[in-house]
Amino acid sequence: MSLMKCGSVNIKNQVILEKDIAIVGTGTWNVGIYRLNEENSNYDLICGGSIISPNLVVSAAHCFWQKGMLSKRISINDDSYKVSFGEYSKYGRNITDVDIATEMIFNDPIQIMNVSMIHLNEGYNGPTGFHAEDIAVIVLQDRVSFSNGVSPACVDWNGEYNIVNGDQGKIVGWGCSEKGISSPVLLEASLPYIDHDSCRNMYTNGFESFVTADKFCAGSASVSGQGVGRSRVGLDKFGPSHFTIPLTKRRPSMSTAPPDLNGPKLSQQFYSVTRRGSPALGRSGGGVGITFLHDNSYYLTGLVSVNDPNNSITIFTDIKYHIHWIRGFFDVHIGQGKVNVCVLPTVKGVVYSYEGSNDILSHGTLINHHRTVIENCEVGYHKAYPYGLRVCLEKGKWLSTNDKLCFEMCPPLESDSLDIKCSYNGEYANCSNLLIPNTTATISCKPTYTAPNGQDADELLCQSNGTWNKKLYSCNPYCGRVYINNQILINNGYKANIGTAPWKCWNI
Structure with missing residues (x-):
C-alpha cells in the first residue's frame, strides 16, 4: 500500500483549457459512487x-437511505455498489487532448472498488428529519492505492482550525460549465463559507428548517437557481430541481485490470454540479465534499446535503459535529490491523517531516508501520528539546521521544511608561x-511616571500556553511638578538644583 x-494538490505543468475546469490533481480525494441498476x-x-x-470514504446518508429501512448498517455482498477513484473525464467519450494530457501527467489508471459496508448515521431520518445528520461512512472491500492522482483529504480530528464567513472552500465535480455546456471533465469552484446562524437568518420561508444544527452553508444568495443542476436529495416542497446532466458510459475496469466488455457497465445517470453566472461550479451531487485550506493542506469540512431551489446556496453537513463517529470507524479499520499504519496527530505548533526531507507532512497523514517521523516547531513556538521524533508501532500506536515538544512563546513586552527587564533562568x-x-x-x-492606584514594581511570568500571567499596566505621567524647594537662581537669582525643572531640555 502506498501512503x-x-x-x-498534485498539480504539474498543465495548460488551463477553461477557467472553471479543474486542473488534473486538484481534487485527488474526490470519488464517484455507483449503484447497480437491475433493469x-x-x-x-x-x-x-x-x-x-x-x-x-465519507459521503451523504441520503444517497443510500430508504424510507422504512430497518437498519442504518447496509451490508453489501452482491457488488451492488462501486466506488471510482482518480476519475477526471467521463466514461465513453472519444479520446481528446484532455485524455492524453491526463495520461501523460499521472499515468494513473482509474481504480474501481467494491463496497463492503455502508454506515448511515443513526440520527438520519430523511426528509421528515429535515436531513439532519446527513452523513455516511463507506467501507471498501479492498484498499485503494494512493498515487499522484488519488490521495485522501485531511480531517481536523482535534478541531484545531476555525473557518469564518467569507472563507473560500474548494469543491469539484462533474456537470455544466459557466457556459451551460455539459463538461466531459471535472469542474472546480470556490464557494464562500456561511456559518449556521447567518444561513438560517437568510430565510423566513421555512427553508431555514433544513439548516439543522449540524449544518453550514456556502454559495451566494444573489445567484438565481432556476434551471440549475441539483443534488438528488428528494425533498418535497423545497426539493432540488430535476434539471440534471446525464453521465455517459465509461469502461468498467477494476483497478489496473483490463475491462470486461461483457460485464456490467458504468452507465448514463444524473450527477450535476453547476451554477449559472459563476466562474466555476456552484452545485454538486450529494455527498461531494467541500474542503478548506489550512497550512497548505486541504481539510474536509462539509458534505453536500441540501440545495436551495431559489438561489445558489448549498447546505453542507458539517463533519466537525460527527468527528467522533467518523473516528470510531477510522480507528477500527485503520488502527487495529486492517491497515497497519499510524495517523499523524494534530498537535499545535508541531510540524512533521520524514528524515532527510524538507517536505512538510500534514496532520492526519497516514504513516507506514515502523516509519520514523521528525518533529519540529512552527515559527513562534519554542522547541523544548533539541531533537524530536515519533515512530509508528503496531495497531496505530506511536512511540514518541517526548510528551510535549513545542511551546507557544509569549509576545514581546513594550511600553512607553514602564521599564521592563526580562530574564530566563537567571x-x-x-x-x-x-x-x-x-x-x-x-x-x-519610568522616571517622571507614577504607578496607578498605588501599584509598585511587579513581576510577570510567561506561561506554557504563550500568555503572560498578568497584564501590563500603564504608569501615569508625573508632569510639571517641582521636586525640591527652589534655591539660588543663576544670574543674580536663586540657583536651580537638579530636579527643579525635569521637563527642561538644554541645548549646548
Missing part, C-alpha cells in the same frame, strides 16, 4: 464522496522578542 500526504445491469453514478483513508532576555515560557519580566515605572 501519501493528505490534502495535497439494465449498468452502474449508475448516484453521488460523490471523499477519501479519508485507503478503505474509507540570564538576560530581550523583552522586545518573542519570549520562552518561564521567562520572568520585572516592571517598574
